Amino acid sequence: MTRKSVDELLATTRFETDEHNAHIVIDPQACRTCPSDRACVTSCPAQRYVWDEAADQMRFDHVGCLECGNCRLVCERLRLGVEGYSWDYPATGAGVSYRQG
Amino acid sequence: MADDDAFDAIVVGGGFAGLAAAYRLAQADKSVLVVERGQVCGAKNLTGGRIYAYALQALLGDRWREAPVQREVKREIISLLTEQDAVNVDSTLTSVEEESYTVLAAPLLAWLAEQAEEAGAMIVTETTVDGLIIRDGRVCGVTTGDEQLEASVVIDCEGINPLLLERAGLIRRLDPHDVAVGAKFVFGMPAAEVEQRFGVQPGEGAALLGMGDPTHGVFGGVFAYTNNESVSLGLVVDSAAWAKSGRSLLHTAQDLQEHPALRRYVGDAELLEYGAHLVYEGGYDTLPQMSGDGWLICGDAAGLCLNRGFTIRGMDYAVMSGIAAADTVVEAVEAGDPGPTGLAGYRRRLDDGLLQDFRALRGGHAWMSGTPDLFTVYPKLAVDLMTDLYHVGADPVRPVGSTVWRTARKVRKPFSTARSLLKGMKTL
Numbered sequence: 001m002t003r004k005s006v007d008e009l010l011a012t013t014r015f016e017t018d019e020h021n022a023h024i025v026i027d028p029q030a031c032r033t034c035p036s037d038r039a040c041v042t043s044c045p046a047q048r049y050v051w052d053e054a055a056d057q058m059r060f061d062h063v064g065c066l067e068c069g070n071c072r073l074v075c076e077r078l079r080l081g082v083e084g085y086s087w088d089y090p091a092t093g094a095g096v097s098y099r100q101g
Numbered sequence: 102m103a104d105d106d107a108f109d110a111i112v113v114g115g116g117f118a119g120l121a122a123a124y125r126l127a128q129a130d131k132s133v134l135v136v137e138r139g140q141v142c143g144a145k146n147l148t149g150g151r152i153y154a155y156a157l158q159a160l161l162g163d164r165w166r167e168a169p170v171q172r173e174v175k176r177e178i179i180s181l182l183t184e185q186d187a188v189n190v191d192s193t194l195t196s197v198e199e200e201s202y203t204v205l206a207a208p209l210l211a212w213l214a215e216q217a218e219e220a221g222a223m224i225v226t227e228t229t230v231d232g233l234i235i236r237d238g239r240v241c242g243v244t245t246g247d248e249q250l251e252a253s254v255v256i257d258c259e260g261i262n263p264l265l266l267e268r269a270g271l272i273r274r275l276d277p278h279d280v281a282v283g284a285k286f287v288f289g290m291p292a293a294e295v296e297q298r299f300g301v302q303p304g305e306g307a308a309l310l311g312m313g314d315p316t317h318g319v320f321g322g323v324f325a326y327t328n329n330e331s332v333s334l335g336l337v338v339d340s341a342a343w344a345k346s347g348r349s350l351l352h353t354a355q356d357l358q359e360h361p362a363l364r365r366y367v368g369d370a371e372l373l374e375y376g377a378h379l380v381y382e383g384g385y386d387t388l389p390q391m392s393g394d395g396w397l398i399c400g401d402a403a404g405l406c407l408n409r410g411f412t413i414r415g416m417d418y419a420v421m422s423g424i425a426a427a428d429t430v431v432e433a434v435e436a437g438d439p440g441p442t443g444l445a446g447y448r449r450r451l452d453d454g455l456l457q458d459f460r461a462l463r464g465g466h467a468w469m470s471g472t473p474d475l476f477t478v479y480p481k482l483a484v485d486l487m488t489d490l491y492h493v494g495a496d497p498v499r500p501v502g503s504t505v506w507r508t509a510r511k512v513r514k515p516f517s518t519a520r521s522l523l524k525g526m527k528t529l
Contacts, residue, residue, distance in 0.1 A: 003355055009375045016140060039344035045284040045377035047351050067145065068377040069262040073277035074344040080274075089138055089264065091246075093227030097144040100287045100331070100374040101206030 006047045010064045018094035022062040024071065027084030031058035039074040066096050107251035108132045109434050110427075111243055112258055113230050113265060115142035116206075117416045118400025119258035120213045121160050121423030122430075127221035129431045134250065135214075135222055136243065138229040143210030145260070147285060147378035148416060149324050149333065151308055152204045156417035160424060161216065169212050170202035171328040172306025176299065179411055180311035180362060181480035182323070187311070187362035188483040203306045203326040203333070204416070205287070230259070233269045233396070239440065240269075240395035253439040254395055254430045258423065261379040261401040271396065272389045277341040279383030279404070281321060284354040285335030287328070288370035295327050298366050309366075310411055313480030315357055319343050320470040322410070323357055325366055334358065334367050337380055337413075339470060380415065381406040384466040385459040391451060392444040397426045407458060409465060409529045410475075418455050425450035464528035472521055482508055 031038065031051075038058070040049040046066045050059045067089065072078045077085040089095070110126055112119040115137035126133040139145040151174060157165035175197065179190040218224055234242040234249060242251035243265075259265055261280070266272035292303070299307040306327040315323050321338030336354055343350060357363050381404045388404050391397065399405070400419035407414050426447055433443035469475060486508040490501065499507075512518050 004372065006351060009351075009372070012372050012374050013376060014374075036344070037347075042347060042349045043282070043340070043344050045282065045350050045354065047349070066377040068282060069275075069379050070282040070340055070350075070377070072262065073275060073280055073340050073379075079277075087262075087264075088231075089229050089262075091138075091229045091231075093138070093140045093144075095145075096376070097140050098147060098207050098374065098376055100333075101143055101146050101148060101208075101210070101376065 010046060013066070014097045014099055015064065016094050016097050017063050018090060019063060021091065021094070023067075023088045023090040023095065024060070024062050024065065024078070025084070025086045026058060026060050026078070028057040028060065030077075030084055032056060036074060036076045040071045043070050043074045045070065107242070107253065108134045109252065110134075110254045110256055110430050111136060111250055111252040112256045113243060114258040114260055114402075115139070115214055115224060115226070116146050116210060116258060116260060116400060117213070117419035118402075118423040119256070120210065120217050121420040122256050122258065122399060122427045123222040123224070124160060124213070124217040124220050125424050125427035126430060127217060129427070130221070131431060131434060133222045134252070135217065135224040136228050136230050136245065136250070137224060137226045139226060141211055141226055142214035142224065143207040146206040146210055147283075147376045148204060148206040149283070149285065149326060149335065149413065150204050150206060150416065151201055151326055152209075153201050153414065153417040154199050156420040160420055169208045170204050171326075172203045172301070172304060173199065174201045174203060174308045175305040176301055176307035178307060178309040180309055180313075180323075181483045182311050182313035182315055182360065182362060183481050183484045184314045185361055186484045186488070188480070188487050201308075203308065203328055205328055205331075205333075230265060233265055235269065238394055240393070253434055254397065254444070256426050256430065257396060257398045257402050258400050258419075259402050261381055263398070263402040266398065266402065271393060272398070276383070276387070277344065279381060279387050280340045281337045281380040281382050281408075282340045282343065282350065282377065283335055283337040283380050284350060284377045285333055285375070286354070286358070286367070286372055287331050287333050287374045288367040289331045289373045290370045292330050295330065295332060298332070299327050301327065310413075311363075312410070312476055315353070315360060316476055317346060317348060317353065318473055318477045319346055320473070320476060323363070325363065331373055332367050332370065334363065339382075340379070342470070380408070380413070382408050382466050385456070385463045388459070392429070392441070392447045394441045395439050397429065397444055397447050399423050399426050405455065407462060408469075409462060410469060421455050422451065425454060462528060464524075468525050468528045472525065474518070474521075478512075482511060485511070
């Protein structure tokens with residue numbers, strides 16, 4: 001069985017994409033001094049967080065987020081909602097839209 | 102008190118708890134509005150999954166049989182997994198009648214929403230509630246965008262991430278130690294192939310829960326469920342422990358499809374959907390205050406999920422808590438007291454009902470999460486024992502007793518292990 005890439009996996013899931021309004025906000029540069037060992041990178045089941053070594057910052061894409069909330073738990077800054085970090089549900093029906101569930 | 106145009110109740114979230122509460126309230130001729138953030142009810146829900154029918158029966162009576170559940174579970178498999186091998190405890194329980202069904206959350210909740218609407222509940226979708234209206238300490242409604250919606254009581258069924266309650270300070274912040282994260286793949290295949298792969302009769306289904314190497318020593322497990330024309334396969338792991346493991350959750354979930362003992366169920370099938378969801382596992386001692394001045398909490402938001410290792414229950418408790426909340430609200434509204442006293446009956450109803458389970462299994466989560474041998478040593482011992490028992494080669498055979506003894510001697514601390522297992526039996 002050939003292994004699907006994360007993009008191929010997420011292509012099977014339906015999303016009502018809102019490109020412009022990110023429901024999760026992080027501060028890519030502040031993530032340099034992460035107190036949570038950048039656990040989001042390995043703990044996000046949709047691999048939305050990628051540490052960019054060359055740019056020395058976090059890359060985050062809210063499109064494709066499954067809204068599970070695990071980053072809100074493993075990232076201390078998202079959990080506490082410190083400045084530059086916030087976690088909300090998408091508005092007006094945007095985001096993941098499971099057909100199977 | 103609420104205005105004339107206010108609802109008796111606003112339900113935040115059209116999942117199992119919210120729709121159960123709304124259906125029940127509408128049946129009692131109370132005005133109820135469900136505010137759901139998804140495109141439709143069910144769009145944001147994900148289950149393993151399997152539901153226990155008693156809860157649907159309690160809500161819908163015999164009409165629950167019209168519900169789009171998947172297959173009646175007649176075969177139960179507990180699987181102890183090492184990297185390549187597995188030992189299964191495989192039970193064929195054809196005598197069990199109408200007890201439990203595999204489910205997909207989206208179609209079941211869409212149907213449940215129809216039932217609630219037919220009963221008279223109003224449901225708005227694509228609407229995210231962003232705050233509670235609180236006046237003099239009493240919750241009087243919700244806000245969404247510029248809109249304010251008022252009600253005598255707000256029933257919070259917003260799910261495992263209770264943002265509204267956390268922000269209003271009505272509940273403590275979700276603690277990663279009380280939560281597990283699950284990832285699930287749904288693979289499509291014709292009904293006959295589901296039946297062939299799982300060895301079940303037409304229309305009947307199987308449920309598999311496994312523990313061992315796939316979670317790499319982290320508290321958690323794997324699951325597989327037969328749907329009508331698909332198979333759900335996934336894993337659930339402790340959120341806090343996984344964060345420390347440094348392993349990719351996605352890749353670990355993908356590894357399941359390649360495990361020789363799991364590949365047979367899904368190999369070469371088309372992936373229909375990938376999803377992820379949190380699972381509350383904190384247990385009785387972490388449960389929040391269930392109601393207050395003008396508000397009640399149900400389902401996942403209230404932490405009403407229970408993992409015993411061999412059964413994981415959340416949807417049935419969500420439905421039962423929705424029923425209990427609705428009955429309490431009917432009483433409170435009719436008595437003209439939606440305050441903390443009027444709503445205190447909710448906790449009493451839960452205490453006499455589903456919380457009995459939570460009290461009985463009080464130490465279960467602590468025991469499982471504090472017994473890493475469950476996920477490493479014991480599956481390996483089981484596989485080693487069976488490997489030795491079935492071994493035939495040029496070497497002389499060994500009597501069964503000596504094979505068992507040889508395996509038992511691999512247990513490093515036999516007495517503390519026995520003590521720990523006895524404790525497990527008491528707490529689960």
